[in-house]
Amino acid sequence: MTIKEVCEKYDITADTLRYYERVGVIPAVTRTSGGIRDYQAEDIAWVENAICFRDAGMPVEMLIEYVKLYQEGDGTIDARTALLREAREVMLEAKKKYDIALAKLDYKIGRYEIAQKTGVLSWTDDEKDG
């Protein structure tokens, strides 16, 4: 698969794919004899993971560290597990923040909807913040 096809498949720019490879977010991609990237199933799996974890806020640094450990071999399985567990904790915390914000948002939207229907926006004392 060419870089262009991977870009289109995952809606990501070629620059980002090359950047991921350059800094080590994914391991070196398979090349043709001419040096052009030719993504194999394994390369694509790494790309998919990178996008997935970046989308969940995992820092580039952490992905680089994971790839580095992976390349060092089976001796790093404990370290990799620890890294993934830490990432998991961070993600769960972040998700909680989303729930809190969504609750706040739904409450505010609800109040505005009532205001739109009645023409009156009523406030409680500790809530003079739009």
Place this chain on the structure above:
Amino acid sequence: MTIKEVCEKYDITADTLRYYERVGVIPAVTRTSGGIRDYQAEDIAWVENAICFRDAGMPVEMLIEYVKLYQEGDGTIDARTALLREAREVMLEAKKKYDIALAKLDYKIGRYEIAQKTGVLSWTDDEKDG
């Protein structure tokens, strides 16, 4: 409440609080006669909202826009509702991404845990990506 007290209460730096005020993420904070910030309940409510929505990935630009609309008065209630609804959609999408990443993470952690117990890390064909 002084800026320091607000910092400690919300675990945020004074620089960030001043930055939020400067760019309009929160409206101008109440001051003492000497010009020093003296956060009132309303100011604090704005700070709390700003932190909450930033934690859920809402861009600073969007918060600035909301405060601007709020300050323009009741005529902007429709616009504010639309803005909040859009923020809501974005947050729900982002939360989905977290769920996908968490599922992937849990699967990988599970595999590593088995590897740690048995000393063998087994792979399926399309999953040679650590």
Place this chain on the structure above:
DNA sequence: GTACAACTTGGAGTGAACTCCAAGTCAAGC
């Protein structure tokens, strides 16, 4: 075999969101 698009590289540039700094002002304790 030559045009031409798509690829390659290293390195510089960008935007978002802070974060730091210098120079000065304010306020509480002695």
Place this chain on the structure above:
DNA sequence: GCTTGACTTGGAGTTCACTCCAAGTTGTAC
């Protein structure tokens, strides 16, 4: 009234994660 520490401002600097660029190479279509 003077020290000391926390506060003020405008502006510059930093970090993260890309994003763009120039100069050169590869590969396909005529």
